[in-house]
Amino acid sequence: MRYQRPKGTADILPDEAKKWGYVEETARMIFDNYRYHEIRTPLFENFEVFSRTSGDTSDVVTKEMYDFHDKGDRHISLRPEGTAGVVRAFVENKLYGPEHQKPVKLFYMGSMFRYERPQSGRQREFHQIGVEAFGSNEPELDVEVISMAMDLLKHVGLTGVRLAINTLGDQETRTNYRQALIDYLDPFFDELSDDSKTRLHKNPLRVLDSKDNRDQEIVKGAPSILDYLSEDSQKHFEAVKHLLDTLGIDYDVDDNMVRGLDYYTHTIFEIMVDSRSLGEGYTTICAGGRYNGLVEELGGPETPGIGFGLGVERLMVLMDAQEVKLPVLDQLDVYAVGIGEGTSEATLKIVQALRNDGFSADRDYLDRKPKAQFKSADKLNAQFTITIGEKELESDSANVKSMVSGKEVNVPLKDITANFNEVITNNFNFDE
Structure with a gap:
């Protein structure tokens, strides 16, 4: 019998592993400069850790999760993303306590798992490098996280990156915008994809994130969340833009961007590269945002948070396509x-x-x-x-x-x- 690796996984052979090691060590250097510290969480968690945080209408929960019942009949999931597990660890280990310097700055590296169609830069077992910062609601922290992500991509030699930002506002903003979006989409109900029909009255923002071509045409005329921001949300977003301008970081505002997980609030962002190696148009390789309320969702005290995740496989494809030259890492003395x-x-x-x-x-x-x-x-x-x-x-x-x-x-x-x-x-x- 001939044994082969499971579909959607990859063997990272020694020559390729050198590149991975370079990226990981560069990330550690950058994170150390920003005073972020490593955390390692389990590869699997209780199913509810992800279902409660990602949202029951998200693709991650409804289509992509690797979940099963173990021998003790516990509902277990392989982690599909890094944030929820880090938040669970933050709460369980009481890292919110007064003895811990705020904000608590953490980073992680490791495998994630999603059941989806394998393609260039996207596997069923994939790897993320990510950061999470807890305990500050200031827009300066939003900008630090964005700046750190851009800094990392610059240090590994990637060029031609585009930063897109948006805001999802606070609860008041979401409530007002939710109704406006339903009012706009309802007349198109019969034309929407089946997934969007299901999501329309549960979480209409998910329709904005649909990959269906017809849905995308419909949402082009949808109202902008920027017209429904509360006073606090508007102030926060304006501060983020001002600080990015101050640091000389170029960005575009994309008011249709919502991200694929339900826990985001206020600032969200995506960093993209236009490369045929990953398909037509811009492809996101790093994304994140603020998630005030997620710590409380998993049983902790009210604690704001923000972070990002970077897809290592996609980064490697782009570095190869751009012929990024790496230093010699294995010199034999x-x-x-x-x-x-x-x-x-x-x-x-x-x-x-x-x-x-x-x-x-x-x-x-x-x-x-x-x-x-x-x-x-x-x-x-x-x-x-x-x-x-x-x-x-x-x-x-x-x-x-x-x-x-x-x-x-x-x-x-x-x-x-x-x-x-x-x-x-x-x-x-x-x-x-």
Whole structure:
């Protein structure tokens, strides 16, 4: 029987994993600069964690969730997104307590799962990098989160990004706009898709997010939520726009954008790139917004929050399409070559000593001839070779060669294993 990976999943092989590692380490660096700290939550949660927060009319809950009953008849879901699990952890572990500095700034990285049609940059098991910040309702925090997302994409080398923002306002705004939207859509009821018919009176904002072509034509004439903002919502959104202008961050206001999950309030945003590698037109690779009320939904105290999620697979496709050049991440410092009987133990001791001293080092494990070993050193782009033969064994020395300049020196083994950095400094120019 031939075994294959499940549909909608991918094997991330070593060469590709180097790119992933670079993106993840860059994200950690950026997040550290903004003082965000890592949190790791379970791959699965109780079903209600996602159904209560995402909304029972969202595609995530109605179509895409991987959920099942376990052996204890508990209703379990693989996480379809990162925010709900982080909020659950925030509440359960009382991170809202006075001993925690506000806002509480967190980030996560990991696998998410949604049952949907696999396509370029979109898998059933996919990966997200995301951030969440709790405890501040100030528009300055909204702008910090947006700025951090833009900063990350810039640092990984992505170009041609477009930022779109909108506001979903507060409860007063949503109530007023909900009725206006129903009044507009009701005359088109028979023309709407089945999904939108179901959602119209439960959550009409979901109709704005429909992917059905006919629905999209209908909602083009829908009233704008910007005309129904409460005074507080208007003030918050104006402050966000002003602060983005202050930082020189370009943006477009898209008043039809609602995001795919029901917990968002006030500021929402999407960062897009126009690339044929992901289909026609602009494709969203990073998105998020404010979700005041979500902490209370999961049993916590009234606590405002805001965050974003970035799709790593989509980012990788775009980086490849834009031919982003990554730094060398796996430089081999030393390759140890053994020639003749009795040298295997010596080269093993050498590479282990070098590794303990902070150098990357390798050697032959296939009992190959010297020519094949040197060929491997060259193929692996080793900076130095350390060669030891029977003559060197007798004199307790080894030959150290710079693969860049070709210069070679004989050095006592004890000097190599004690302080190889000093050996390099004393015998080779750093410009080599």
